[in-house]
Amino acid sequence: MSIVPRTAAGATVEPPGRTDRRTADGRVVGTPRRQRRWTWLLTALAKHATLIGLSVIFLIPLVWMVTGAFKTAADLNASPTVWFPDQITFDNFTQAAQLFPLARYFFNTAVICIFSMVGAVASSAMVGYGLARIEWRGRTALFVVILATTMVPFYVTMLPVFEIWRAVGLTNTWLPLILPQFLGVPIYIFLLRQFLMSLPKELSESARIDGANEWQIFTRVTLPLIKPALVAVGLFQFLASWNDFLGPLIYLSDARLYTVSLGLNFFRGEYSTEFGPLMAVSTLAVVPIVVLFFFAQRTFIEGITLTGVKG
């Protein structure tokens, strides 16, 4: 640390000695060695006990879901409650697959997610570039207007947008769920613009001197440099499309086109007490998202911190 901290009174703070323990909030812990070790042990224990207790509370619903998916009918109905079954069964999954075209719903959702991702990344990168890297009249105004649209709640625009899709005969298709992403997503435009603003101007200048036009600079010079941000945008859009419920609910009436979320909703409507198959389907709906999160944890968390998007 290069700056020596000063107290309000102006006295310099003694830098902590090597044997002193400094906690994350900057406290320097006690002096007598034996006592210090004990208090350290006790506080560590207290911290872990609290965190473990809270973790258990947060995990109970998910554990209950997963164990429920693998329980036999007898265990599901048992009283007192069976926490972890002795016998694991896949009956709930096969039963769910009979009642419910699971594979088709997964395929449908994947198609919507992938096209939405491509659209969101491509269009938001383009617009972000246009706002950050090209100096033209009106770019600040456009940026402000784009940000302002995030304040308009979906329920205000829901009906007119539905009417537009109905007028062109595209309700009951996936296009209303995919095409809007090709027109730039405001929050991603914001994120990518911030990234692009931080790149040095000289990058574009030298490419321009070599005779590259704006499009070539965008695709060959700039895009490779903002790959991490593009990945973050792709992940967020995947998550948003995977979790979307209202969109499919409004636009899809043909059961063959349903997404996992929409199918799960109707499944619950019909079999609200068939907890075994319900938990089996829920587990399948949650697993892809959790796996994706584990592989891309850092990107997720940094993206949320930067934009405040919560999926």
Next chain:
Amino acid sequence: MSRMQRDNQRWGLIFCSPAIVGLLLLTVYPVLRSLQASFTSATMMTSGDFIGLSNYSDLLGDDTFWRSLGNTVFILVWSLPLSILVALALALLLNLDVRGRSVYRVIFFVPSIVPLVATAVVWSYVFDPQYGILNSLLGAVGIQGPSWLADPAWAKPALIIIAIWGVGGLMVILLAGVQDVPAQLYESAKLDGAGVFSRFRHVTLPFMSPHLLFALVTGLIAGFQYFTEVFVLTSGQGEPAGSTMVAGLYLYQNLFEFFRTGYATAMAWVLFLLAALTAVVVFRTVGRRVYYGGS
């Protein structure tokens, strides 16, 4: 205009064209159109007649609307402060020097990325009075649990619990805020004799206040849009006994079940104005006390 400037103007417009089209098609036109529709007797199939403010005055006399607004506000008033408190507590805990912080962080975060429909279905099992885990746990400590989602008095508290379970995203934002507080400030405060509580009050809180204001405002706006969990858990009916009929659900019913589109758009504008008004009040009152000295 020089050639260079003209080129830039052209390229700028080309690159931004997707957003310009999107803006006009998905926001500007829809906003104007829904405002216009709110003054008509439009249904899903007919464009209706101009009826002035009738939809708005009908709303004032609509008991279901008032009740749905009351339920929305009730859920918001409980779940927002509790969510912020829980998220802040988790963020402060995770900011302590403990082993395995990243594991705990994942555990608290994961519920927030579970699809809302799955969240609702899983919790319907947790809350089930007969087969659910919650009442079984309560029974183990001698408490006879309520019927939760089937009981008009307990359905809203159940929904609030579900909302708090998903605070992970907010926790991550607040954690970033806690980590921005300069460590020297804690040391100085400590040397000046400030205790744990006073350090939290005078160092942590001021530095976190922009993040907390952000959480409050986005939470408010999201609260007025509350819909999916209730829709899934009550098959779109707001049961039992209308106790979970929220504004978002009543609006959806008017649009896609009763096809009273003119009336529904009027309701949308009232909700929008209420949300905006609340946000302005928060900015004027809480926003004044926010400290922007950090970062």
